[in-house]
Amino acid sequence: MIQIPEQLRTLLQNIKQSVIIIHRNPDGDALGSGLALQKFLQHKGINTSLISPNEIPNYLKWLPGIDKVLIYEENHEKIKNILKNTAVFFTLDFNDLSRSGKDFGKFLKKLKDKTFVMIDHHLEPSNYAQFMFSDSSKSSTSEMVYDFIVGLEGKSSIDKDMATALYTGILTDTGSFKFPNTTPHTMRIAADLMEKGINHNKIQIKIYDSFSLNKLHLLGEALNKLVFMPQYKTAYIALSKADLDKHHYQKGDTEGFVNYGLSLEEAIFAVMFLENEKEGVRISFRSKGNFPANEFAKKYFNGGGHLNAAGGRTKISLDNAVKLFLEKLPEFLDELNSNNE
Numbered sequence: 648m649i650q651i652p653e654q655l656r657t658l659l660q661n662i663k664q665s666v667i668i669i670h671r672n673p674d675g676d677a678l679g680s681g682l683a684l685q686k687f688l689q690h691k692g693i694n695t696s697l698i699s700p701n702e703i704p705n706y707l708k709w710l711p712g713i714d715k716v717l718i719y720e721e722n723h724e725k726i727k728n729i730l731k732n733t734a735v736f737f738t739l740d741f742n743d744l745s746r747s748g749k750d751f752g753k754f755l756k757k758l759k760d761k762t763f764v765m766i767d768h769h770l771e772p773s774n775y776a777q778f779m780f781s782d783s784s785k786s787s788t789s790e791m792v793y794d795f796i797v798g799l800e801g802k803s804s805i806d807k808d809m810a811t812a813l814y815t816g817i818l819t820d821t822g823s824f825k826f827p828n829t830t831p832h833t834m835r836i837a838a839d840l841m842e843k844g845i846n847h848n849k850i851q852i853k854i855y856d857s858f859s860l861n862k863l864h865l866l867g868e869a870l871n872k873l874v875f876m877p878q879y880k881t882a883y884i885a886l887s888k889a890d891l892d893k894h895h896y897q898k899g900d901t902e903g904f905v906n907y908g909l910s911l912e913e914a915i916f917a918v919m920f921l922e923n924e925k926e927g928v929r930i931s932f933r934s935k936g937n938f939p940a941n942e943f944a945k946k947y948f949n950g951g952g953h954l955n956a957a958g959g960r961t962k963i964s965l966d967n968a969v970k971l972f973l974e975k976l977p978e979f980l981d982e983l984n985s986n987n988e
């Protein structure tokens with residue numbers, strides 16, 4: 648349950664327009680929670696735009712309502728105008744405005760007369776929102792948006808399309824209900840969503856069994872390059888721009904690759920480095936048990952996230968990023984070896 652402050656209830660009864668902003672490189676949780684909240688607000692008579700900072704990955708393009716998502720990078724002047732004329736901003740699945748991208752984040756930080764509503768499950772939220780729903784014990788923002796909608800207007804206000812979107816977010820952020828963030832409450836919500844008539848098997852297939860041949864070949868490349876260091880119980884993969892080009896990389900193609908490192912029986916920590924011309928190197932971190940993947944990401948790679956799943960980035964070269972990682976790993980030797988799964 649989420650307690651909705653009376654002030655926010657009143658606000659939502661009196662506005663005609665709002666926007667929802669999700670994080671850059673949106674995933675199933677960002678888009679799932681965004682689409683569901685958008686439809687809910689539309690039903691309430693609040694005209695609501697859902698804005699993604701950049702493009703939508705192919706594996707999510709089937710979500711109901713996805714064709715109406717506005718992409719900031721493709722149309723920033725039009726979107727800036729919408730934002731200037733809107734008073735209430737929902738921000739979903741991120742803990743700091745900079746997660747919407749450099750340029751977009753700067754623009755958002757300058758907007759002073761807006762009411763921000765944050766709904767998010769990442770640690771250490773920044774203090775920009777007048778209404779803050781931040782809970783890192785939740786599996787996903789989609790779980791929180793479910794509780795938010797139910798808290799406002801009850802279960803009957805969730806329709807089949809909203810249920811499909813929310814289920815997708817929960818499914819992807821829990822790795823099909825297998826990550827430690829999955830709770831009895833998560834499962835109860837999933838059951839409620841199933842009762843809305845969603846096709847859960849079709850969602851599973853759309854997300855996990857709809858790969859392109861290029862993606863599978865890229866996975867083959869990644870697995871061949873996987874390095875395991877038994878002394879650190881750590882596995883890592885580094886994919887260069889050339890590796891990606893070779894397999895005609897499309898956004899989202901490397902989704903889930905980092906988890907293969909963690910599927911090694913002895914692995915506690917798995918890392919994937921991805922070279923990208925525009926953004927430097929993006930790094931994904933995953934861990935088992937109580938090893939803090941987010942601490943590593945924060946300390947050395949300008950990132951953060953959850954205990955078992957975090958991300959980071961750097962402007963240094965791919966080789967230097969791997970070098971830095973290998974240099975710093977020994978600092979965590981004790982934690983890696985005392986980990987209780």
Ligand SMILES: [Mn+2]
Binds near residue numbers: 677
């Ligand atoms: Mn999430």
